[in-house]
Amino acid sequence: DAGVTQSPTHLIKTRGQHVTLRCSPISGHKSVSWYQQVLGQGPQFIFQYYEKEERGRGNFPDRFSARQFPNYSSELNVNALLLGDSALYLCASSLYGLAGVRAYNEQFFGPGTRLTVL
Amino acid sequence: TQLLEQSPQFLSIQEGENLTVYCNSSSVFSSLQWYRQEPGEGPVLLVTVVTGGEVKKLKRLTFQFGDARKDSSLHITAAQPGDTGLYLCAGVLATSGTYKYIFGTGTRLKVLA
Structure with missing residues:
Protein backbone atom coordinates (compact mmCIF):
# COMPACT_ATOMS: atom_id res chain seq x y z
CA ASP A 1 0.00 0.00 0.00
CA ALA A 2 1.19 3.50 -0.78
CA GLY A 3 2.16 5.65 2.15
CA VAL A 4 1.65 9.38 2.52
CA THR A 5 2.83 11.23 -0.58
CA GLN A 6 3.82 14.88 -0.83
CA SER A 7 4.66 17.14 -3.71
CA PRO A 8 6.87 18.78 -4.65
CA THR A 9 9.91 17.36 -2.83
CA HIS A 10 11.87 20.59 -3.06
CA LEU A 11 10.85 24.17 -3.77
CA ILE A 12 12.70 27.47 -3.99
CA LYS A 13 10.76 30.74 -3.72
CA THR A 14 11.56 34.37 -3.07
CA ARG A 15 10.23 36.61 -0.32
CA GLY A 16 6.66 37.80 -0.88
CA GLN A 17 5.70 34.93 -3.17
CA HIS A 18 2.96 32.38 -2.58
CA VAL A 19 3.41 28.60 -2.33
CA THR A 20 1.07 25.60 -2.45
CA LEU A 21 2.12 22.24 -1.07
CA ARG A 22 0.16 19.04 -1.69
CA CYS A 23 -0.41 15.86 0.27
CA SER A 24 -2.22 12.58 -0.32
CA PRO A 25 -3.00 10.49 2.77
CA ILE A 26 -2.84 6.76 3.22
CA SER A 27 -5.85 5.07 1.64
CA GLY A 28 -8.66 4.88 4.20
CA HIS A 29 -7.31 7.70 6.34
CA LYS A 30 -9.65 10.67 6.63
CA SER A 31 -7.41 13.06 8.52
CA VAL A 32 -4.47 15.12 7.29
CA SER A 33 -2.20 17.26 9.46
CA TRP A 34 0.48 19.74 8.45
CA TYR A 35 3.71 20.49 10.32
CA GLN A 36 6.63 22.86 9.90
CA GLN A 37 10.06 21.59 10.92
CA VAL A 38 12.92 24.03 11.09
CA LEU A 39 16.41 22.54 11.01
CA GLY A 40 17.43 21.17 14.39
CA GLN A 41 13.95 21.32 15.93
CA GLY A 42 10.96 19.03 16.27
CA PRO A 43 7.91 19.44 14.02
CA GLN A 44 5.51 22.28 14.88
CA PHE A 45 1.79 21.65 14.36
CA ILE A 46 0.12 23.94 11.81
CA PHE A 47 -3.31 22.44 11.02
CA GLN A 48 -5.36 19.31 11.15
CA TYR A 49 -8.25 18.55 8.81
CA TYR A 50 -10.69 15.73 9.34
CA GLU A 51 -13.60 15.02 7.02
CA LYS A 52 -12.79 18.25 5.15
CA GLU A 53 -13.14 20.43 8.24
CA GLU A 54 -10.44 22.15 10.25
CA ARG A 55 -10.21 20.32 13.59
CA GLY A 56 -7.00 21.74 15.01
CA ARG A 57 -4.79 24.78 14.57
CA GLY A 58 -1.34 25.67 15.84
CA ASN A 59 0.17 29.08 16.50
CA PHE A 60 0.80 30.17 12.93
CA PRO A 61 -0.18 33.46 11.28
CA ASP A 62 -3.09 33.85 8.89
CA ARG A 63 -0.63 33.68 5.97
CA PHE A 64 -0.89 29.93 6.44
CA SER A 65 -4.08 28.26 5.23
CA ALA A 66 -5.12 24.78 4.20
CA ARG A 67 -7.99 22.80 2.82
CA GLN A 68 -8.98 19.18 2.41
CA PHE A 69 -10.68 17.81 -0.66
CA PRO A 70 -13.46 15.18 -0.98
CA ASN A 71 -10.82 12.50 -1.73
CA TYR A 72 -9.11 13.51 1.58
CA SER A 73 -6.02 14.94 -0.10
CA SER A 74 -4.94 18.33 1.17
CA GLU A 75 -3.20 21.55 0.21
CA LEU A 76 -1.21 23.89 2.42
CA ASN A 77 -0.96 27.47 1.20
CA VAL A 78 1.47 30.06 2.46
CA ASN A 79 1.17 33.68 1.32
CA ALA A 80 3.68 36.52 1.48
CA LEU A 81 6.61 34.21 2.13
CA LEU A 82 9.25 35.27 4.63
CA LEU A 83 12.81 34.04 4.97
CA GLY A 84 11.76 32.37 8.23
CA ASP A 85 9.29 30.16 6.38
CA SER A 86 12.21 28.13 5.05
CA ALA A 87 11.70 24.67 6.52
CA LEU A 88 10.71 21.08 5.90
CA TYR A 89 6.92 20.92 5.62
CA LEU A 90 5.54 17.58 6.71
CA CYS A 91 2.16 16.10 6.06
CA ALA A 92 0.77 13.28 8.20
CA SER A 93 -2.35 11.19 7.85
CA SER A 94 -4.32 9.40 10.52
CA LEU A 95 -7.53 7.42 10.77
CA TYR A 96 -9.36 9.90 12.97
CA GLY A 97 -9.19 13.51 14.03
CA LEU A 98 -7.33 14.60 17.14
CA ALA A 99 -10.52 14.48 19.19
CA GLY A 100 -11.12 10.88 18.24
CA VAL A 101 -10.28 7.62 19.96
CA ARG A 102 -7.03 8.34 21.74
CA ALA A 103 -5.09 5.37 20.44
CA TYR A 104 -5.68 6.60 16.93
CA ASN A 105 -3.77 9.81 17.41
CA GLU A 106 -0.91 8.04 15.64
CA GLN A 107 0.35 10.06 12.74
CA PHE A 108 1.92 8.58 9.61
CA PHE A 109 4.24 11.02 7.92
CA GLY A 110 5.19 11.68 4.34
CA PRO A 111 8.76 12.48 3.26
CA GLY A 112 8.14 16.23 3.40
CA THR A 113 8.61 19.22 1.09
CA ARG A 114 11.80 21.19 1.59
CA LEU A 115 10.93 24.89 1.07
CA THR A 116 13.70 27.43 0.70
CA VAL A 117 12.79 31.13 0.69
CA LEU A 118 15.45 33.45 -0.72
CA THR B 1 6.72 27.40 26.60
CA GLN B 2 7.65 23.89 25.54
CA LEU B 3 4.98 21.48 26.71
CA LEU B 4 6.95 18.27 26.14
CA GLU B 5 10.53 18.43 27.34
CA GLN B 6 12.93 15.71 26.31
CA SER B 7 16.27 14.89 27.86
CA PRO B 8 19.01 14.57 27.04
CA GLN B 9 19.01 16.83 24.01
CA PHE B 10 22.06 15.09 22.50
CA LEU B 11 23.57 11.69 23.19
CA SER B 12 26.65 10.07 21.67
CA ILE B 13 27.41 6.54 22.82
CA GLN B 14 29.39 3.50 21.78
CA GLU B 15 27.78 0.47 20.19
CA GLY B 16 26.57 -1.97 22.85
CA GLU B 17 25.80 0.63 25.52
CA ASN B 18 22.38 1.17 27.05
CA LEU B 19 20.57 4.50 27.17
CA THR B 20 17.35 6.11 28.37
CA VAL B 21 15.53 9.09 26.87
CA TYR B 22 12.97 10.98 28.91
CA CYS B 23 9.86 12.89 27.86
CA ASN B 24 8.29 15.07 30.55
CA SER B 25 5.30 17.37 30.78
CA SER B 26 3.20 19.17 33.36
CA SER B 27 0.11 18.28 31.31
CA VAL B 28 -1.76 14.98 31.22
CA PHE B 29 -1.85 13.24 27.86
CA SER B 30 -4.44 10.66 26.81
CA SER B 31 -1.69 8.90 24.88
CA LEU B 32 1.86 9.51 23.79
CA GLN B 33 3.60 8.42 20.62
CA TRP B 34 7.32 7.92 20.05
CA TYR B 35 8.86 8.52 16.64
CA ARG B 36 12.31 8.24 15.09
CA GLN B 37 13.34 10.61 12.34
CA GLU B 38 16.34 10.42 10.04
CA PRO B 39 17.74 13.45 8.19
CA GLY B 40 15.59 14.63 5.28
CA GLU B 41 12.77 12.21 6.06
CA GLY B 42 9.49 12.32 7.95
CA PRO B 43 9.20 10.86 11.47
CA VAL B 44 8.42 7.14 11.66
CA LEU B 45 6.05 5.92 14.36
CA LEU B 46 7.64 3.50 16.83
CA VAL B 47 4.94 2.99 19.45
CA THR B 48 1.87 4.41 21.19
CA VAL B 49 1.41 4.21 24.96
CA VAL B 50 -2.08 4.72 26.28
CA THR B 51 -2.52 3.45 29.83
CA GLY B 52 -0.74 4.95 32.84
CA GLY B 53 2.11 2.64 33.90
CA GLU B 54 2.05 0.80 30.58
CA VAL B 55 5.28 -0.81 29.33
CA LYS B 56 5.74 -1.77 25.70
CA LYS B 57 8.69 -3.53 24.13
CA LEU B 58 9.83 -3.32 20.53
CA LYS B 59 12.88 -5.59 20.16
CA ARG B 60 15.64 -3.76 22.06
CA LEU B 61 13.47 -0.71 22.74
CA THR B 62 11.35 -0.46 25.91
CA PHE B 63 8.78 2.30 26.28
CA GLN B 64 7.06 3.27 29.52
CA PHE B 65 4.17 5.65 30.21
CA GLY B 66 4.15 7.31 33.61
CA ASP B 67 1.42 6.41 36.08
CA ALA B 68 -0.01 9.94 35.88
CA ARG B 69 0.30 10.03 32.07
CA LYS B 70 2.50 13.13 32.23
CA ASP B 71 5.79 11.50 31.27
CA SER B 72 7.31 8.68 29.28
CA SER B 73 10.67 7.06 28.76
CA LEU B 74 12.43 5.15 26.02
CA ASP B 83 19.58 3.29 16.15
CA THR B 84 21.12 6.65 15.24
CA GLY B 85 18.50 9.33 14.67
CA LEU B 86 16.26 11.97 16.20
CA TYR B 87 13.85 10.53 18.76
CA LEU B 88 10.63 12.46 19.33
CA CYS B 89 7.76 12.00 21.74
CA ALA B 90 4.40 13.52 20.84
CA GLY B 91 0.81 13.71 21.97
CA VAL B 92 -2.50 15.50 21.65
CA LEU B 93 -3.04 18.56 23.82
CA ALA B 94 -6.62 19.70 24.28
CA THR B 95 -7.23 23.21 25.61
CA SER B 96 -10.55 25.04 25.61
CA GLY B 97 -12.03 22.69 23.03
CA THR B 98 -9.18 23.02 20.55
CA TYR B 99 -6.69 20.30 19.75
CA LYS B 100 -3.00 20.41 18.87
CA TYR B 101 -0.53 17.61 18.21
CA ILE B 102 2.56 18.53 20.17
CA PHE B 103 6.07 17.19 19.61
CA GLY B 104 8.78 17.08 22.22
CA THR B 105 12.04 18.96 21.93
CA GLY B 106 13.75 15.85 20.55
CA THR B 107 16.77 13.74 21.48
CA ARG B 108 19.47 13.37 18.87
CA LEU B 109 21.19 10.00 19.30
CA LYS B 110 24.42 8.96 17.65
CA VAL B 111 25.69 5.41 18.12
CA LEU B 112 29.32 4.91 17.21
CA ALA B 113 30.57 1.59 15.84
Missing part, protein backbone atom coordinates in the same frame (compact mmCIF):
# COMPACT_ATOMS: atom_id res chain seq x y z
CA HIS B 75 15.17 2.70 26.97
CA ILE B 76 17.44 1.17 24.35
CA THR B 77 19.44 -1.92 25.24
CA ALA B 78 22.72 -2.70 23.47
CA ALA B 79 22.48 0.25 21.08
CA GLN B 80 23.51 -0.26 17.46
CA PRO B 81 24.63 2.26 14.80
CA GLY B 82 21.26 1.72 13.09
Whole structure:
Protein backbone atom coordinates (compact mmCIF):
# COMPACT_ATOMS: atom_id res chain seq x y z
CA ASP A 1 0.00 0.00 0.00
CA ALA A 2 1.19 3.50 -0.78
CA GLY A 3 2.16 5.65 2.15
CA VAL A 4 1.65 9.38 2.52
CA THR A 5 2.83 11.23 -0.58
CA GLN A 6 3.82 14.88 -0.83
CA SER A 7 4.66 17.14 -3.71
CA PRO A 8 6.87 18.78 -4.65
CA THR A 9 9.91 17.36 -2.83
CA HIS A 10 11.87 20.59 -3.06
CA LEU A 11 10.85 24.17 -3.77
CA ILE A 12 12.70 27.47 -3.99
CA LYS A 13 10.76 30.74 -3.72
CA THR A 14 11.56 34.37 -3.07
CA ARG A 15 10.23 36.61 -0.32
CA GLY A 16 6.66 37.80 -0.88
CA GLN A 17 5.70 34.93 -3.17
CA HIS A 18 2.96 32.38 -2.58
CA VAL A 19 3.41 28.60 -2.33
CA THR A 20 1.07 25.60 -2.45
CA LEU A 21 2.12 22.24 -1.07
CA ARG A 22 0.16 19.04 -1.69
CA CYS A 23 -0.41 15.86 0.27
CA SER A 24 -2.22 12.58 -0.32
CA PRO A 25 -3.00 10.49 2.77
CA ILE A 26 -2.84 6.76 3.22
CA SER A 27 -5.85 5.07 1.64
CA GLY A 28 -8.66 4.88 4.20
CA HIS A 29 -7.31 7.70 6.34
CA LYS A 30 -9.65 10.67 6.63
CA SER A 31 -7.41 13.06 8.52
CA VAL A 32 -4.47 15.12 7.29
CA SER A 33 -2.20 17.26 9.46
CA TRP A 34 0.48 19.74 8.45
CA TYR A 35 3.71 20.49 10.32
CA GLN A 36 6.63 22.86 9.90
CA GLN A 37 10.06 21.59 10.92
CA VAL A 38 12.92 24.03 11.09
CA LEU A 39 16.41 22.54 11.01
CA GLY A 40 17.43 21.17 14.39
CA GLN A 41 13.95 21.32 15.93
CA GLY A 42 10.96 19.03 16.27
CA PRO A 43 7.91 19.44 14.02
CA GLN A 44 5.51 22.28 14.88
CA PHE A 45 1.79 21.65 14.36
CA ILE A 46 0.12 23.94 11.81
CA PHE A 47 -3.31 22.44 11.02
CA GLN A 48 -5.36 19.31 11.15
CA TYR A 49 -8.25 18.55 8.81
CA TYR A 50 -10.69 15.73 9.34
CA GLU A 51 -13.60 15.02 7.02
CA LYS A 52 -12.79 18.25 5.15
CA GLU A 53 -13.14 20.43 8.24
CA GLU A 54 -10.44 22.15 10.25
CA ARG A 55 -10.21 20.32 13.59
CA GLY A 56 -7.00 21.74 15.01
CA ARG A 57 -4.79 24.78 14.57
CA GLY A 58 -1.34 25.67 15.84
CA ASN A 59 0.17 29.08 16.50
CA PHE A 60 0.80 30.17 12.93
CA PRO A 61 -0.18 33.46 11.28
CA ASP A 62 -3.09 33.85 8.89
CA ARG A 63 -0.63 33.68 5.97
CA PHE A 64 -0.89 29.93 6.44
CA SER A 65 -4.08 28.26 5.23
CA ALA A 66 -5.12 24.78 4.20
CA ARG A 67 -7.99 22.80 2.82
CA GLN A 68 -8.98 19.18 2.41
CA PHE A 69 -10.68 17.81 -0.66
CA PRO A 70 -13.46 15.18 -0.98
CA ASN A 71 -10.82 12.50 -1.73
CA TYR A 72 -9.11 13.51 1.58
CA SER A 73 -6.02 14.94 -0.10
CA SER A 74 -4.94 18.33 1.17
CA GLU A 75 -3.20 21.55 0.21
CA LEU A 76 -1.21 23.89 2.42
CA ASN A 77 -0.96 27.47 1.20
CA VAL A 78 1.47 30.06 2.46
CA ASN A 79 1.17 33.68 1.32
CA ALA A 80 3.68 36.52 1.48
CA LEU A 81 6.61 34.21 2.13
CA LEU A 82 9.25 35.27 4.63
CA LEU A 83 12.81 34.04 4.97
CA GLY A 84 11.76 32.37 8.23
CA ASP A 85 9.29 30.16 6.38
CA SER A 86 12.21 28.13 5.05
CA ALA A 87 11.70 24.67 6.52
CA LEU A 88 10.71 21.08 5.90
CA TYR A 89 6.92 20.92 5.62
CA LEU A 90 5.54 17.58 6.71
CA CYS A 91 2.16 16.10 6.06
CA ALA A 92 0.77 13.28 8.20
CA SER A 93 -2.35 11.19 7.85
CA SER A 94 -4.32 9.40 10.52
CA LEU A 95 -7.53 7.42 10.77
CA TYR A 96 -9.36 9.90 12.97
CA GLY A 97 -9.19 13.51 14.03
CA LEU A 98 -7.33 14.60 17.14
CA ALA A 99 -10.52 14.48 19.19
CA GLY A 100 -11.12 10.88 18.24
CA VAL A 101 -10.28 7.62 19.96
CA ARG A 102 -7.03 8.34 21.74
CA ALA A 103 -5.09 5.37 20.44
CA TYR A 104 -5.68 6.60 16.93
CA ASN A 105 -3.77 9.81 17.41
CA GLU A 106 -0.91 8.04 15.64
CA GLN A 107 0.35 10.06 12.74
CA PHE A 108 1.92 8.58 9.61
CA PHE A 109 4.24 11.02 7.92
CA GLY A 110 5.19 11.68 4.34
CA PRO A 111 8.76 12.48 3.26
CA GLY A 112 8.14 16.23 3.40
CA THR A 113 8.61 19.22 1.09
CA ARG A 114 11.80 21.19 1.59
CA LEU A 115 10.93 24.89 1.07
CA THR A 116 13.70 27.43 0.70
CA VAL A 117 12.79 31.13 0.69
CA LEU A 118 15.45 33.45 -0.72
CA THR B 1 6.72 27.40 26.60
CA GLN B 2 7.65 23.89 25.54
CA LEU B 3 4.98 21.48 26.71
CA LEU B 4 6.95 18.27 26.14
CA GLU B 5 10.53 18.43 27.34
CA GLN B 6 12.93 15.71 26.31
CA SER B 7 16.27 14.89 27.86
CA PRO B 8 19.01 14.57 27.04
CA GLN B 9 19.01 16.83 24.01
CA PHE B 10 22.06 15.09 22.50
CA LEU B 11 23.57 11.69 23.19
CA SER B 12 26.65 10.07 21.67
CA ILE B 13 27.41 6.54 22.82
CA GLN B 14 29.39 3.50 21.78
CA GLU B 15 27.78 0.47 20.19
CA GLY B 16 26.57 -1.97 22.85
CA GLU B 17 25.80 0.63 25.52
CA ASN B 18 22.38 1.17 27.05
CA LEU B 19 20.57 4.50 27.17
CA THR B 20 17.35 6.11 28.37
CA VAL B 21 15.53 9.09 26.87
CA TYR B 22 12.97 10.98 28.91
CA CYS B 23 9.86 12.89 27.86
CA ASN B 24 8.29 15.07 30.55
CA SER B 25 5.30 17.37 30.78
CA SER B 26 3.20 19.17 33.36
CA SER B 27 0.11 18.28 31.31
CA VAL B 28 -1.76 14.98 31.22
CA PHE B 29 -1.85 13.24 27.86
CA SER B 30 -4.44 10.66 26.81
CA SER B 31 -1.69 8.90 24.88
CA LEU B 32 1.86 9.51 23.79
CA GLN B 33 3.60 8.42 20.62
CA TRP B 34 7.32 7.92 20.05
CA TYR B 35 8.86 8.52 16.64
CA ARG B 36 12.31 8.24 15.09
CA GLN B 37 13.34 10.61 12.34
CA GLU B 38 16.34 10.42 10.04
CA PRO B 39 17.74 13.45 8.19
CA GLY B 40 15.59 14.63 5.28
CA GLU B 41 12.77 12.21 6.06
CA GLY B 42 9.49 12.32 7.95
CA PRO B 43 9.20 10.86 11.47
CA VAL B 44 8.42 7.14 11.66
CA LEU B 45 6.05 5.92 14.36
CA LEU B 46 7.64 3.50 16.83
CA VAL B 47 4.94 2.99 19.45
CA THR B 48 1.87 4.41 21.19
CA VAL B 49 1.41 4.21 24.96
CA VAL B 50 -2.08 4.72 26.28
CA THR B 51 -2.52 3.45 29.83
CA GLY B 52 -0.74 4.95 32.84
CA GLY B 53 2.11 2.64 33.90
CA GLU B 54 2.05 0.80 30.58
CA VAL B 55 5.28 -0.81 29.33
CA LYS B 56 5.74 -1.77 25.70
CA LYS B 57 8.69 -3.53 24.13
CA LEU B 58 9.83 -3.32 20.53
CA LYS B 59 12.88 -5.59 20.16
CA ARG B 60 15.64 -3.76 22.06
CA LEU B 61 13.47 -0.71 22.74
CA THR B 62 11.35 -0.46 25.91
CA PHE B 63 8.78 2.30 26.28
CA GLN B 64 7.06 3.27 29.52
CA PHE B 65 4.17 5.65 30.21
CA GLY B 66 4.15 7.31 33.61
CA ASP B 67 1.42 6.41 36.08
CA ALA B 68 -0.01 9.94 35.88
CA ARG B 69 0.30 10.03 32.07
CA LYS B 70 2.50 13.13 32.23
CA ASP B 71 5.79 11.50 31.27
CA SER B 72 7.31 8.68 29.28
CA SER B 73 10.67 7.06 28.76
CA LEU B 74 12.43 5.15 26.02
CA HIS B 75 15.17 2.70 26.97
CA ILE B 76 17.44 1.17 24.35
CA THR B 77 19.44 -1.92 25.24
CA ALA B 78 22.72 -2.70 23.47
CA ALA B 79 22.48 0.25 21.08
CA GLN B 80 23.51 -0.26 17.46
CA PRO B 81 24.63 2.26 14.80
CA GLY B 82 21.26 1.72 13.09
CA ASP B 83 19.58 3.29 16.15
CA THR B 84 21.12 6.65 15.24
CA GLY B 85 18.50 9.33 14.67
CA LEU B 86 16.26 11.97 16.20
CA TYR B 87 13.85 10.53 18.76
CA LEU B 88 10.63 12.46 19.33
CA CYS B 89 7.76 12.00 21.74
CA ALA B 90 4.40 13.52 20.84
CA GLY B 91 0.81 13.71 21.97
CA VAL B 92 -2.50 15.50 21.65
CA LEU B 93 -3.04 18.56 23.82
CA ALA B 94 -6.62 19.70 24.28
CA THR B 95 -7.23 23.21 25.61
CA SER B 96 -10.55 25.04 25.61
CA GLY B 97 -12.03 22.69 23.03
CA THR B 98 -9.18 23.02 20.55
CA TYR B 99 -6.69 20.30 19.75
CA LYS B 100 -3.00 20.41 18.87
CA TYR B 101 -0.53 17.61 18.21
CA ILE B 102 2.56 18.53 20.17
CA PHE B 103 6.07 17.19 19.61
CA GLY B 104 8.78 17.08 22.22
CA THR B 105 12.04 18.96 21.93
CA GLY B 106 13.75 15.85 20.55
CA THR B 107 16.77 13.74 21.48
CA ARG B 108 19.47 13.37 18.87
CA LEU B 109 21.19 10.00 19.30
CA LYS B 110 24.42 8.96 17.65
CA VAL B 111 25.69 5.41 18.12
CA LEU B 112 29.32 4.91 17.21
CA ALA B 113 30.57 1.59 15.84
